Amino acid sequence: MxxxxxxxxxxxxxxxxxxxxxxxxxxxxxxxxxxxxxxxxxxxxxxxxxxxxxxxxSTGLPFAYDYTIPERSKQQMVAKQKIGRLAASLIQDGDFIYLDSGTTTSEIIPFLKGMNIIVVTNGLYNAERLIENNIPSYILAGKIKPLTKTIIGEAALVSLDQFRFSKAFIGANGISAHSAATTPDVSEAILKSHAIRRSVQSYLVADVSKFGSISFAKICDLADVTIITNVQKEALEEEIIQQTTILYAP
CATH class of the missing domain: 1.10.10.10 (Winged helix-like DNA-binding domain superfamily/Winged helix DNA-binding domain)
Known part of the structure; x- marks a missing residue:
């Protein structure tokens, strides 16, 4: 094993x-x-x-698992839309964007319609929404993970190496001061981490349910990203606030 x-x-x-x-x-x-x-x-x-x-x-912290797209779409939907709106406001014409697979990152897409940008994603659900909104985009090559409709694996990493990004928007299943940003799947964590390294600016998009949870595979340190969330600073752990920049989506 x-x-x-x-x-x-x-x-x-x-x-x-x-x-x-x-x-x-x-x-x-x-x-x-x-x-x-x-x-x-x-x-x-x-x-x-x-x-x-x-x-x-157990450490006492809740453990974060993978869910299907329909299951995740029902969770914190209003919060995800607010986060998506704020994230989209950071994007400018001429940007090259990496949009990680996920239901929070997908809520950025409706606010990008009509912009002069190029988007790369590893999410099949994201790709469908990008097409619906007529946004110029690329999808990575690689192995499809059916549960989350996500493209992962060595081929995805090779495909990702062809690009450099102005901004990357990354999802996570868990965020904590000690364990940083985490996700259940090692292959997804590696791809997310690689996208962060290939971006000038990187943002972690996360609703309230992700804070205080941990998962199996580390994506990055909190200092590597700016967090966009619907959680006000006063409600976050002081250790998290000290490690990163927080953008609040009201």
Whole structure:
């Protein structure tokens, strides 16, 4: 079993039972005690669990998972539209934009109609909305992840390398002061991180439900992005405010 698969099994068990025993993990994962201990140590360093004698327990933070497009579309819709409007106001004619797959980033699209821009996305749902709004756009090559209608994988990274962006708008499943910006899928995290590095300015778009949650794979440090959210500064952790710039979408 690969390291990522072991880590995901451990985190799923923590999310379900709030505690795991070392001996149970050794049996379930069919691996050595030293390997499981190393896995637990790595996950603790990421803030995803807390080591205790004989195993590990939940940190108490909610764990963020992937949902289908229809499921996500129903969550925080008004907030996502407000975030989308503010994000779009930062875009200027002549910009080259990377639009990450996601239902929050997709709410930027209706406000871009008529602008002289080019958009690159890895989201099939985003691509459909870009076409509907007659916005010049490209979609990355790569493997399709059916659950989220997202393009990922090595081919997507190679495709992304062809472009440089004025601005990137990235989604996340979890944001916390300790674990930074995270998402459940390692391949998605790698692609998001790569897009940030290829952009002059990068923005993390996130509604209130993403704060205080953590997920499996780190996207970036909070200092690497400006956060656009519907959460007022007063309601955010002071540690988050100190690490990044916050733009509030009223």
């Amino acid at each position: 690969l390291t990522e698969e072991r880590h995901q099994y451990i985190l799923d068990a923590i999310a379900r039972y709030h505690t795991v025993k070392l001996k149970d993990l050794i049996s379930a994962l069919n691996t050595s005690v030293s390997t499981v201990r190393r896995d637990l140590d790595e996950l603790e360093k990421k803030g995803l669990l807390k080591r205790v004698h004989g195993g590990a327990v």
